Amino acid sequence: MSRVTIQAVADQAGVSVSTASRALNRVNTRLPISPSTRQRVDDAARRLGYVPSGAARAMRTGRTRTLGVFGTSSNFFAQVRAAFAAQIMAGLFAAAGRRGYHVTLLTGFEQDDDPSGIMADLGMTDGLLVINRDIQADPRLANALGRWPRPVVYALDHPEAAGVYATAPDDRQGGRLAADALLAAGHRRIAFVSRPYFAGIFDRRRGGYADALADAGLDVDPRLDLIADDRLAQRLAESGATAAVCANEGIADQTAGVAAEHGIGLDVIAFSFDGAANPKGLAQVTHPLAEVIGSAADVLIDLIEGKQPRRKRRIFPYRYEPAPGP
Amino acid sequence: MSRVTIQAVADQAGVSVSTASRALNRVNTRLPISPSTRQRVDDAARRLGYVPSGAARAMRTGRTRTLGVFGTSSNFFAQVRAAFAAQIMAGLFAAAGRRGYHVTLLTGFEQDDDPSGIMADLGMTDGLLVINRDIQADPRLANALGRWPRPVVYALDHPEAAGVYATAPDDRQGGRLAADALLAAGHRRIAFVSRPYFAGIFDRRRGGYADALADAGLDVDPRLDLIADDRLAQRLAESGATAAVCANEGIADQTAGVAAEHGIGLDVIAFSFDGAANPKGLAQVTHPLAEVIGSAADVLIDLIEGKQPRRKRRIFPYRYEPAPGP
DNA sequence: CTGAAAGCGCTTACAG
DNA sequence: CTGAAAGCGCTTACAG
Numbered sequence: 001m002s003r004v005t006i007q008a009v010a011d012q013a014g015v016s017v018s019t020a021s022r023a024l025n026r027v028n029t030r031l032p033i034s035p036s037t038r039q040r041v042d043d044a045a046r047r048l049g050y051v052p053s054g055a056a057r058a059m060r061t062g063r064t065r066t067l068g069v070f071g072t073s074s075n076f077f078a079q080v081r082a083a084f085a086a087q088i089m090a091g092l093f094a095a096a097g098r099r100g101y102h103v104t105l106l107t108g109f110e111q112d113d114d115p116s117g118i119m120a121d122l123g124m125t126d127g128l129l130v131i132n133r134d135i136q137a138d139p140r141l142a143n144a145l146g147r148w149p150r151p152v153v154y155a156l157d158h159p160e161a162a163g164v165y166a167t168a169p170d171d172r173q174g175g176r177l178a179a180d181a182l183l184a185a186g187h188r189r190i191a192f193v194s195r196p197y198f199a200g201i202f203d204r205r206r207g208g209y210a211d212a213l214a215d216a217g218l219d220v221d222p223r224l225d226l227i228a229d230d231r232l233a234q235r236l237a238e239s240g241a242t243a244a245v246c247a248n249e250g251i252a253d254q255t256a257g258v259a260a261e262h263g264i265g266l267d268v269i270a271f272s273f274d275g276a277a278n279p280k281g282l283a284q285v286t287h288p289l290a291e292v293i294g295s296a297a298d299v300l301i302d303l304i305e306g307k308q309p310r311r312k313r314r315i316f317p318y319r320y321e322p323a324p325g326p
Numbered sequence: 327m328s329r330v331t332i333q334a335v336a337d338q339a340g341v342s343v344s345t346a347s348r349a350l351n352r353v354n355t356r357l358p359i360s361p362s363t364r365q366r367v368d369d370a371a372r373r374l375g376y377v378p379s380g381a382a383r384a385m386r387t388g389r390t391r392t393l394g395v396f397g398t399s400s401n402f403f404a405q406v407r408a409a410f411a412a413q414i415m416a417g418l419f420a421a422a423g424r425r426g427y428h429v430t431l432l433t434g435f436e437q438d439d440d441p442s443g444i445m446a447d448l449g450m451t452d453g454l455l456v457i458n459r460d461i462q463a464d465p466r467l468a469n470a471l472g473r474w475p476r477p478v479v480y481a482l483d484h485p486e487a488a489g490v491y492a493t494a495p496d497d498r499q500g501g502r503l504a505a506d507a508l509l510a511a512g513h514r515r516i517a518f519v520s521r522p523y524f525a526g527i528f529d530r531r532r533g534g535y536a537d538a539l540a541d542a543g544l545d546v547d548p549r550l551d552l553i554a555d556d557r558l559a560q561r562l563a564e565s566g567a568t569a570a571v572c573a574n575e576g577i578a579d580q581t582a583g584v585a586a587e588h589g590i591g592l593d594v595i596a597f598s599f600d601g602a603a604n605p606k607g608l609a610q611v612t613h614p615l616a617e618v619i620g621s622a623a624d625v626l627i628d629l630i631e632g633k634q635p636r637r638k639r640r641i642f643p644y645r646y647e648p649a650p651g652p
Numbered sequence: 653c654t655g656a657a658a659g660c661g662c663t664t665a666c667a668g
Numbered sequence: 669c670t671g672a673a674a675g676c677g678c679t680t681a682c683a684g
Contacts (some may be wrong), residue, residue: 003475016671021663025360034669048605049473053452056661058381058677064450066430074420079601082412089415089431090403097400097433102449104392104430105415107423123428124390124450125381147375149329153667275405279605331677342655347679360653382677386662 001236004048013037020044024052056225058124066102067092067300068125068185070118070145073110080250084289086276091290095297101126113139119148127151127302129296133201149305155296157201157315165303167296167314169287171201174318175208178245178269178285180324181320183216187243187267189249191236192223193255194247202247205271209245228254233262243267251274256280271318276326285318292316330374334433338370339363346370350378350512392428392651393418393626394451396444397458399436406576410615412638413601417616421623425592427452441467445474452630453477453621459527463522477629481622483527484639491629493622493640495613497527497597501534502593504571505609507646513569513593517550517562519581528573531597535571554580559588569593575602575610582606596642604650611644618642 010020015037023033023041028211044050071090077085104123109115110140115138122128125213127150130215135141142159145152151165158166182190192209194202223239226232228251236244236259244259244266245250252270257280259266273289295316299309336346341363349359349367370376378450384390395418403411422429435441443462448454453476461467468485471478477491484492508516518535520528533652536546543569549565552558554577562570562585572578572593578596585592596608599615621642627634 003661006663009659018672019670022670024665025663037669048446049475051445051448051475052662053385054448055381055384055388056676057663058450059379059385059661059678060663062381062676064381066449072415072419074416074423077412077416079409079412079603082409082601085415086403086405086408086411089398089402089411093398093403093431093433094400096652100434102430102433104428104665106418106421107428108426119375119377122380123392124384149375149377274407277603290611308669329677332679333677344656344680345654348654351679358653363653370672379677382660383679385677386679387660388660 003053004050006050006052007049008259009041009044009050012039012048014043024050025159042212050083054126063145063304064124064126065100066104066123066125067096068110068122068128069105069121069131069295070128071101071135072105073132083276084273087273087289088293090275091293091296092131094290095294096301099298099301101297101301106296115144117253119144122150125150127153128298129153129293129300131156131245131293131296133157137200151300153296153300153303155293163312165299165309165312167292167299168316169292170315171204171271172211172284174271174287175210175244176212177208177318177320179212181269181283181285182245182267184211185243185267189221189224189239189241189243190220190237190246191226191239191241192247193226193228193244193251195228195251205245205247210269233258235266236264236266238261241266244269246270246279248272249278252284253280256282279291281324283323284321286321287316287318329379330376332372332376332378335367335370338374339366341367347648350376381450389630390450390452392430392449392451393428393623394430394432394448394454395433396409396432396454396456397447398431399458402458406643409602410599413599413615414619416601417619418455418457419624420616421620422540422627425624425625426628427623443472445470448474448476451476451609453479453626455545457482457619457622460485460523461524464502479622479626479629481619489638491625491638493618493625494642495599495618496641496643497530498534498537500611500613501531501536501571501596502538503534503644503646504597505535505538507595507609508569508571508593509538511569511593514544515547515550515565515567515569517552517565517567517570518573519554519558519570519577521554521577531571531573557621559584559590562590562592563588567592570595572596574598575604578608578610579606582608596619597629607650609649610647612647613642613644 006020020041023038104125109118133156136157144274156168192206213220226235244255246255249270249272256268268282270284272284272286274286300312302309332346338344346367346377349364432450435444459482462483480492483492517534539546552561575596575598578594582594594608596610598610598612600612621640628635
């Protein structure tokens with residue numbers, strides 16, 4: 001079936017293309033349209049099943065009303081991260097929808113690809129949201145996107161480059177909050193359990209934890225800095241830890257499980273986010289993930305629409321949530 | 327910054343726009359390009375930071391290489407369905423990416439909206455995947471989309487209208503499979519636990535269950551047809567059920583929890599999908615959700631590219647998965 | 653091997 | 669209140 005164009009609608013209604021366009025887009029109150037003309041154009045459009053060409057409109061207006069999302073990948077939505085991915089999509093979808101934008105997940109880029117080629121196909125997007133903390137660590141990406149002629153906002157983490165728009169939780173404050181909660185409960189041997197990736201984020205979280213210990217007059221014992229691998233139980237036992245700050249919710253579940261299994265009494269607190277599952281009922285420090293992402297989308301749309309946001313960085317604090325009662 | 331067009335690249339390289347276009351799109355082997363020209367054009371493009379306009383290209387070619395997804399909504403990604411939503415996105419993203427398509431989540435439509443208005447803005451998509459079983463039940467939607475001039479594929483459920491492309495699990499076969507497993511274990515009082523929505527799907531699941539009971543020579547006792555509300559415990563007890571087929575994984579968790587809490591011995595089997603959490607370690611009948619969605623995306627892309635798929639419906643069987651060991 | 657020209661389907665000043 | 673015309677940035681026959 002060949003496309004029904006505005007030309008066909010205009011012919012059918014017996015008006016010019018310009019008039020049809022104006023009648024269809026109920027705008028331009030400065031130039032009124034006679035009700036009968038509008039009626040005829042509307043009828044013609046309905047009768048013919050007219051659907052405006054988004055491409056033509058985008059070409060003309062320079063806007064697609066579409067946000068590109070960069071950083072989802074084939075394993076971004078994998079099972080261990082399902083709650084994380086779903087919260088992100090929820091926040092993004094809601095924020096974009098509120099302002100009349102669609103959301104395009106950009107495919108064709110996998111972690112460890114050379115990011116310099118990505119500019120060739122960023123789709124028909126008005127701006128870009130970069131949400132993957134793994135790939136944000138790659139300075140080549142920031143460099144390539146810095147040359148892209150449309151707005152870019154980094155969410156959750158951000159490259160070190162200055163002048164970049166970024167929205168993220170305050171990982172250092174979260175680390176301090178978590179450690180303070182354990183200190184207040186009387187603990188003195190508090191471990192920090194992480195894994196050797198998400199380096200930037202985990203480092204900031206560890207930094208806040210270390211700050212809190214230092215403020216409490218405690219040395220940071222390197223034996224308390226633990227990796228969540230298959231020797232965790234042994235290391236936990238050797239460390240003499242009575243409590244642990246865990247760098248994310250998965251590590252926390254693992255750590256609590258290992259401690260229970262080996263009969264190690266351990267007060268665990270997890271870095272997590274609103275909407276995560278918390279199956280073991282642990283204490284947590286959480287940030288409002290959907291809201292963080294929504295805020296990033298809002299900043300991006302502001303930039304697209306030429307409204308200069310007040311600040312280049314928005315930082316969201318963590319909240320302490322005690323272990324839920326049984 | 328004003329846009330860098332192919333015109334600017336051509337000027338910079340000292341060639342015509344047509345030549346620049348041909349050099350940039352390494353195609354058209356019939357018409358060769360001199361290596362030195364290509365070199366100069368590539369250099370100019372890189373130097374200027376040229377990014378082709380997707381809108382112009384789409385207008386010219388009539389293709390955006392973008393799949394629209396219709397049916398996500400503000401609560402589609404909500405916590406109770408996080409695993410479901412994430413699996414869907416995983417399958418969709420992978421399948422689209424493999425064939426060089428992006429994925430656009432279409433906003434601006436909420437359940438219970440009148441779907442006749444949606445055609446006005448289906449974005450710049452080449453085709454549509456409808457993935458929400460809730461809204462697929464609305465015949466106005468199928469009617470409106472039937473008039474949309476591009477391919478549409480329904481996934482997971484499908485409107486009753488004939489001639490529609492649809493990809494879904496075989497809910498009736500799944501119901502039979504689940505009931506047969508319980509019958510084989512010697513049960514004679516087998517409940518079916520559901521909720522009063524997802525009517526079409528739950529009805530088919532119940533139908534398969536009823537078929538299996540009938541084949542086993544059992545009457546379908548209406549007292550075994552249960553609703554998972556706050557009177558479930560009482561109804562379960564009155565029904566004399568020793569086993570239950572649960573219409574989805576959430577209902578199954580709830581039912582198993584209620585039974586345990588009230589000391590009702592109950593063998594529970596859940597309708598579920600690959601990648602769901604199964605925190606209670608229940609027996610399940612599962613379908614490969616990501617694969618089902620991926621298959622729907624493949625059919626859609628075939629239609630977009632003019633390859634007529636062999637069948638209009640693809641039905642995926644459920645597999646029985648016994649309760650995982652402790 | 654290269655270039656001039658048409659045309660994809662809209663929107664928007666501008667002139668009536 | 670309406671219409672003729674320009675132009676958004678590409679790609680692709682077509683003619684050289």
